[in-house]
Amino acid sequence: MGTDPERLRQTVESLLKENKALNERDVKAAAGKALRMKPAEIGAGVIREVRRKLGIDRPAALAWA
Numbered sequence: 431m432g433t434d435p436e437r438l439r440q441t442v443e444s445l446l447k448e449n450k451a452l453n454e455r456d457v458k459a460a461a462g463k464a465l466r467m468k469p470a471e472i473g474a475g476v477i478r479e480v481r482r483k484l485g486i487d488r489p490a491a492l493a494w495a
Contacts, residue, residue, distance in 0.1 A: 433467055437465070442480045450484075450486050
């Protein structure tokens with residue numbers, strides 16, 4: 431992966447703080463656009479870890495990944 435994992439985590443965290451209703455596909459697309467990388471290069475584990483840290487429980491969002 432061509433980006434710093436900490437920077438990716440911070441980007442995902444800021445996106446989810448703005449809108450907790452985003453599903454994983456939308457988070458990947460927005461983070462990819464912000465970091466100028468392909469959404470496929472962003473791992474779902476990072477998004478799930480940030481959701482867990484923020485206390486967001488959205489099983490439906492995981493279904494659309």
